[in-house]
Amino acid sequence: MNNHQPVNIIMIEDDEGHARLIEKNIRRAGISNDIHHFRDGTSALEYLHEAPDGPTHNGPALILLDLNLPDMTGTDILTRIKADGNPLKRTPVVVLTTTDDKIEIQRCYDLGCNVYITKPVNYESFADAIRQLGLFLSVIQVPDLPEANG
Amino acid sequence: MSLKHVAVPDAWFNRLVIGGVALGFLALLATGLAAYQSVRENQFHSSRVNHSIKVEQAIADFLAARDRAELGRRGYLLTGIAAHAETYYDARKRLFPLLARIRDLTRDNPRQQANVARLSALTQSDLPFMDRSVALVRSGRRDEGVRLFRDSVGRRAITVLRAQAAVMINEEDRLLAIRDAATAGSIRLFYVTVAAAGAMLLLVGAGSIWVITGYTRSLAASRDVLRLLNTDLEGAVRERTTDLQRANDEIQRFAYIVSHDLRSPLVNVMGFTSELESAAQRLRAMMDKVDAEAPHLADKDARIAANEDLPEAIRFIRTSTEKMDRLINAILRLSREGRRQITPEKLDMNAVFRGIADTHRHQLDEKEVDFSIASRLPSIVSDRLAIEQILGNIVENAIKYMLPGRRGRIEIRGRIEGARAIFEIADNGRGVEARDHERIFDLFRRSGVQDQPGEGIGLAHTRALAYRLSGTISVDSELGRGATFRINLPVILVVEQEA
Numbered sequence: 107m108n109n110h111q112p113v114n115i116i117m118i119e120d121d122e123g124h125a126r127l128i129e130k131n132i133r134r135a136g137i138s139n140d141i142h143h144f145r146d147g148t149s150a151l152e153y154l155h156e157a158p159d160g161p162t163h164n165g166p167a168l169i170l171l172d173l174n175l176p177d178m179t180g181t182d183i184l185t186r187i188k189a190d191g192n193p194l195k196r197t198p199v200v201v202l203t204t205t206d207d208k209i210e211i212q213r214c215y216d217l218g219c220n221v222y223i224t225k226p227v228n229y230e231s232f233a234d235a236i237r238q239l240g241l242f243l244s245v246i247q248v249p250d251l252p253e254a255n256g
Numbered sequence: 257m258s259l260k261h262v263a264v265p266d267a268w269f270n271r272l273v274i275g276g277v278a279l280g281f282l283a284l285l286a287t288g289l290a291a292y293q294s295v296r297e298n299q300f301h302s303s304r305v306n307h308s309i310k311v312e313q314a315i316a317d318f319l320a321a322r323d324r325a326e327l328g329r330r331g332y333l334l335t336g337i338a339a340h341a342e343t344y345y346d347a348r349k350r351l352f353p354l355l356a357r358i359r360d361l362t363r364d365n366p367r368q369q370a371n372v373a374r375l376s377a378l379t380q381s382d383l384p385f386m387d388r389s390v391a392l393v394r395s396g397r398r399d400e401g402v403r404l405f406r407d408s409v410g411r412r413a414i415t416v417l418r419a420q421a422a423v424m425i426n427e428e429d430r431l432l433a434i435r436d437a438a439t440a441g442s443i444r445l446f447y448v449t450v451a452a453a454g455a456m457l458l459l460v461g462a463g464s465i466w467v468i469t470g471y472t473r474s475l476a477a478s479r480d481v482l483r484l485l486n487t488d489l490e491g492a493v494r495e496r497t498t499d500l501q502r503a504n505d506e507i508q509r510f511a512y513i514v515s516h517d518l519r520s521p522l523v524n525v526m527g528f529t530s531e532l533e534s535a536a537q538r539l540r541a542m543m544d545k546v547d548a549e550a551p552h553l554a555d556k557d558a559r560i561a562a563n564e565d566l567p568e569a570i571r572f573i574r575t576s577t578e579k580m581d582r583l584i585n586a587i588l589r590l591s592r593e594g595r596r597q598i599t600p601e602k603l604d605m606n607a608v609f610r611g612i613a614d615t616h617r618h619q620l621d622e623k624e625v626d627f628s629i630a631s632r633l634p635s636i637v638s639d640r641l642a643i644e645q646i647l648g649n650i651v652e653n654a655i656k657y658m659l660p661g662r663r664g665r666i667e668i669r670g671r672i673e674g675a676r677a678i679f680e681i682a683d684n685g686r687g688v689e690a691r692d693h694e695r696i697f698d699l700f701r702r703s704g705v706q707d708q709p710g711e712g713i714g715l716a717h718t719r720a721l722a723y724r725l726s727g728t729i730s731v732d733s734e735l736g737r738g739a740t741f742r743i744n745l746p747v748i749l750v751v752e753q754e755a
Contacts, residue, residue, distance in 0.1 A: 123527065123528065127524070174516070204519045204520055225523050
């Protein structure tokens with residue numbers, strides 16, 4: 107498995123503040139990968155599937171997904187990405203949301219979410235979680251996409 | 257259709273029916289009385305008629321005896337045969353008893369008494385002549401006797417007597433006619449009474465039937481309306497229940513969404529407050545550096561801002577957001593509890609309370625609180641988790657609000673009352689003021705001195721749970737005298753299948 111192409115981080119988060127905090131903490135953890143931020147599901151899905159520099163056509167990616175989006179729920183996006191035949195099926199998805207409802211968490215895992223992180227209101231734990239995610243990002247192997255493989 | 261519309265005026269109806277029945281009975285009574293009266297009258301009249309006939313008979317007997325005496329006298333005067341004289345004396349001695357009998361029989365009739373007296377006088381005036389004529393023949397002076405006889409014939413004594421008797425018989429006949437008429441009258445009265453009573457009975461019967469038919473009809477109508485209302489009621493109850501269920505679901509959903517959406521900005525407030533804090537820290541370090549290396553650059557206001565104002569502001573923001581987070585979590589927990597599936601199972605309450613005591617063993621030991629559970633508490637069928645949360649919460653409060661300086665004591669009691677099980681958790685802690693007995697079960701409300709940490713969520717949660725288990729919870733307490741929390745639960749919880 108090769109990993110010469112840098113992993114793009116795609117963050118789908120409608121809350122500007124959350125996005126900023128997540129980005130700050132990822133950077134603090136020493137992760138310098140590109141972060142593409144989208145505020146709604148539609149543009150994020152378009153980028154994921156259509157954009158020439160998007161993950162479908164250009165290199166591996168990791169998706170940070172918030173469940174509460176203005177135009178669709180995060181689970182809708184998750185369902186689309188993890189659907190059979192989708193080239194992004196194996197792309198890791200980290201769900202990052204305020205919901206700590208057991209049923210919601212189960213549902214996300216059932217749909218193929220790889221990691222589920224609850225955003226704690228307590229900032230220290232939040233920063234910790236993100237930093238650990240950053241550490242996690244630095245060691246995980248992201249599968250190459252079929253196209254990128256060729 | 258309204259019930260009022262078909263309501264039967266009961267008082268009016270009752271009075272009517274009672275009146276009708278009473279009237280019917282009166283009519284029957286009147287008929288009976290009339291019959292009795294007329295029979296009595298009839299008897300009386302019959303006896304009077306008999307009496308008249310007896311009187312007439314007696315008069316006839318008297319006349320016969322008088323004729324027989326005359327016959328004997330004449331035969332003796334003609335033939336002088338002693339047997340005729342015997343006949344005379346025989347008939348003659350019967351005359352006065354017969355007269356006495358007539359007098360007796362007509363004692364009630366002054367007119368007949370007068371007639372009898374006259375008859376008696378006539379007889380008495382005749383008899384001496386007759387006696388003498390018979391005595392003259394017996395002593396052989398037959399001619400003198402015959403002369404005397406002619407005299408009496410000349411006085412027409414017999415004819416006068418007969419006429420007098422006829423007067424009496426006429427009088428009796430007149431009475432007889434009157435009595436017959438009276439009898440006929442009484443019989444006629446009887447018939448009239450019976451006819452009137454019959455007509456009245458018929459009338460009352462017809463009236464009763466009419467009223468009862470009407471009443472039955474209106475009863476049937478009101479029964480139909482009731483049945484309709486009843487059917488409607490079931491529908492209405494079902495509808496309301498569905499509405500209520502829907503409203504409840506909506507509130508749950510609302511609480512859930514609100515708490516989530518409130519949390520989101522809170523993450524930002526907390527996050528950026530921390531960012532601010534670390535920035536302030538850097539500023540403070542900078543100020544320290546400036547103080548050390550170039551004190552003339554240090555501004556007093558800038559120093560105060562960096563060292564005091566900023567940390568203070570950040571501290572307040574942080575404590576407030578933390579509190580808000582706890583409140584939101586509480587709402588979230590309540591809403592989640594409302595949606596949790598209730599699964600009743602058999603619970604050994606002694607074991608449940610022992611488990612709670614074990615959970616709180618550390619606090620109990622630390623505060624030196626005696627925890628006693630009554631032996632053989634009633635077992636119930638309910639949701640284990642909810643019961644443990646309710647009781648755990650109350651026990652925790654009891655431990656939390658013990659009075660310092662008094663040996664703490666918590667007692668658990670339980671009993672069955674009908675289909676309900678009642679558990680009491682009594683402590684000797686600081687107690688709750690009477691005005692707060694209801695308030696402490698409200699969300700975010702607390703009572704007494706605020707010297708213990710908490711958000712005023714526990715008891716609200718407890719009560720919500722108790723309601724879900726078809727139970728109630730209340731407190732009995734006096735300030736400084738401890739509190740007794742009473743939980744009333746169904747012995748067997750039946751979960752309504754939610755549609």
